[in-house]
Amino acid sequence: DAGVTQSPTHLIKTRGQQVTLRCSPKSGHDTVSWYQQALGQGPQFIFQYYEEEERQRGNFPDRFSGHQFPNYSSELNVNALLLGDSALYLCASSLGSSGGYTDTQYFGPGTRLTVL
Amino acid sequence: QKEVEQNSGPLSVPEGAIASLNCTYSDRGSQSFFWYRQYSGKSPELIMFIYSNGDKEDGRFTAQLNKASQYVSLLIRDSQPSDSATYLCAVKAGRRALTFGSGTRLQVQP
Numbered sequence: 401d402a403g404v405t406q407s408p409t410h411l412i413k414t415r416g417q418q419v420t421l422r423c424s425p426k427s428g429h430d431t432v433s434w435y436q437q438a439l440g441q442g443p444q445f446i447f448q449y450y451e452e453e454e455r456q457r458g459n460f461p462d463r464f465s466g467h468q469f470p471n472y473s474s475e476l477n478v479n480a481l482l483l484g485d486s487a488l489y490l491c492a493s494s495l496g497s498s499g500g501y502t503d504t505q506y507f508g509p510g511t512r513l514t515v516l
Numbered sequence: 517q518k519e520v521e522q523n524s525g526p527l528s529v530p531e532g533a534i535a536s537l538n539c540t541y542s543d544r545g546s547q548s549f550f551w552y553r554q555y556s557g558k559s560p561e562l563i564m565f566i567y568s569n570g571d572k573e574d575g576r577f578t579a580q581l582n583k584a585s586q587y588v589s590l591l592i593r594d595s596q597p598s599d600s601a602t603y604l605c606a607v608k609a610g611r612r613a614l615t616f617g618s619g620t621r622l623q624v625q626p
Contacts, residue, residue, distance in 0.1 A: 433613065433614075440618070441618050441619075442520075442604050442606075442616030442617050442618045442619055443560065443604075443614075443616050444616075445613040445614065445615070448613060455611075456611075456612070456613050458613060488559075490559055490560070492614075500547075500610055500611055502548065502567070503548075503608070503611075504550070504562065504565060505550075505562075505614060506562060507552075507559040507560045507561070507562075508559060509558070509559050510558075510559045
């Protein structure tokens with residue numbers, strides 16, 4: 401059973417650059433959520449994609465954007481990188497049709513982004 | 517007030533003891549509650565979820581939920597050094613996204 405996969409594992413960028421992170425959901429899942437986790441903090445919700453549409457969005461600026469493809473994989477794009485964007489970026493997949501409070505999310509290994 | 521609060525720890529327990537991890541939440545509309553374990557440098561791993569008041573047991577783990585007190589806990593029986601990690605509490609209301617606490621660091625001393 402293929403779990404959630406993310407690429408790349410690590411990434412180093414400089415301020416002002418743009419970055420794209422990728423995620424493939426767990427087999428059978430159709431919903432992808434993205435989180436940012438700063439050191440010593442819990443994950444913070446960025447947005448969620450279902451049926452190729454952004455279904456929900458957290459309190460993140462428009463510099464953060466995403467996309468979901470027909471095969472349910474997803475990308476997270478961050479423009480005009482700031483030092484404060486350095487974090488672990490986590491992708492979580494779930495079965496969107498279950499919806500509601502029973503929606504159980506499983507995390508990928510994450511991408512560690514360092515902005516210099 | 518944070519939406520989900522956890523004591524940051526570290527919580528130190530001897531091997532074989534019961535570790536008790538606690539979490540309080542502010543949104544009375546919260547319906548589902550999750551515990552994730554996160555080893556240093558790794559991603560969160562789902563341990564348990566609970567929807568109804570009371571206890572839910574899975575192996576050495578027991579989740580306890582009290583919606584009236586807005587309180588959820590995780591008990592780990594027969595704690596092992598391999599249980600040493602950060603434990604994240606997350607809550608969900610309806611179709612809203614997961615909201616996480618900052619986590620409690622658990623240290624199990626051999």
